Amino acid sequence: MYLGKSRLGHWDRNDYRGTFFDSRTSLGEKLRHRFWIGTLLLMIAVGISMFLLIGYLAALSTPFFKLEQVEIKGNQKVSQTELLQKGGLTQSVNLLSLNLKEVKAKMESLPWVKEVRLRRELPNRLQVTVIEHQPFLLTTVGEHLYFLDREGVLFKKLDLKGDTSLPLLTGLGPKDGIIEGRLRPQLLAEVKTLLDLLSRGKDPFYPHKLSEIHYDPDCGYTLYTIDRGIRISLGKEDFPIKVKRLEKIWAALETRPDITALKGISLQYGRKIIVHGLHPGTAAKKTG
Template sequence: MFALSSDRGLALAVGGLPPARWLRRLWRAVRRVRIDDIRYPRFGASISTGALLGFVLVYGTVEGGHSDAVVQFVTARTGFAIEDVKIAGNVETSEIDVLQQIGLDGWTSMIGFDVAQARARIAELPWVESVEVRKVYPARLEVQIVERKPFAIWQHGQALDVIEGDGDTIAPFYGGRLASLPLVIGAGADKAAPGIVKMLSVYPSLAPRVRAYIRVADRRWDLRMDNGVTIRLPERNVAAAVRELAQLEEEYALLERDLTVVDLRLEDRITVGLSQEAADAHQDAFKQMMAARKKGARI
């Protein structure tokens, strides 16, 4: 315990030993302070109270996990609110959808805005392959989008989807300018389509006239042409069959004839199906020929 005694001012003893020098100096300094001479600053009590309340508010905000919201609020109202968003690279992606994914509310602060989260939300949009989001101070966001490339329209059942070159589905098809894409039909057509479309693309007399690539039992293809003729391709040696078809079209204008089906499934022969009108005309010609023969025989 400390013992206090008065000897020419004040002496301190601890366990009967003289006090340390620094302790004696401290006590002399305290004795020289005159309470009546202290001058407090004007509004000192108010300032102290405000500082205490501010400290409590900051402490409560941090402990309660609301610091980000407070930063957003303060900085947005001091000139750092996002006022402009520049979006580039989007064709199929709506700007409204992009803005909704960014999540601006009119008072979103540049300082507290999380670019990584915005990028992740925009990347969830179906047409977006990659996206960059950048802050341009004091008040603008720049969004650069790279979209997925549409390859074909895939019909499976009653559904129509836009697909990429690797067969992955992008989004449902609702019409518009994408209607000019190749139409592939049937189970498995989404994954097998790139091969047959590329194969036909080297034959300008055939490719522009194909209206639908129809996958049959996920083994082979039928081609539906613009005049309604169906080309039945084989399961194997497809390239050879397509090449032969192109030669027949160039030399004999095969697809301009009154046909319904050209069957190339057999390697040693080509089978054609006539339209009803052509079949009737052929039948009439045959009957006339047989009647003429009978008449000649009687003579």
């Protein structure tokens, strides 16, 4: 077989075959070399993993990481004892073995607790930050009263020792009121807007003057005061304007000697304000 010429002269068949077999042998050696390197690296990785595992298991049993201090902050309605017991936090617990996700879920099952944030501080300290529900209304579900927070969450049934100074939201039907433990979003937005307006001014109505906020899907909102149960009808819209008018007429009425005869104020008739229970001369007023 003639292979042609090169600058070094003729190539013969033996030289070609030798070069071919040398290349194949070199490739096999490279593959074996890579195999042994890969095996060695794998063994090193397994060894390191085993070392870390043994070290971790040893750390779980050492008293060095034993839980000794739990710092709880942010709680006002729920006690530290309740949180510790609910979370299963005892001094026999190893901080590394503590399942924070499980502890968080247990603590958040307490009615007043909205959210819990946990952080390990090695070697033996756990920090607990509690965010509680902030009630702004009471409402009825069946025969019971419940606290309602500003997100519309129905979070706790009122017990005998509960705070009853908050206004009561009534008139909620099964379809337009509480749905799956929450106040309907549109209704929540209306109530929050109304209460925010009523909480302003020099002598705000909310929360200390109101005993009840009654909702009617057709007539809108009616307020009842704590003092003498005076009815204040607002209707369904234009709350900013109506609340300003209410503030003006209320300030004027409080100066009257016959204020104790006041039964109600109606503001749902446009610019016309109707005062109920006083002398006929003050029964109807117009305001800008």
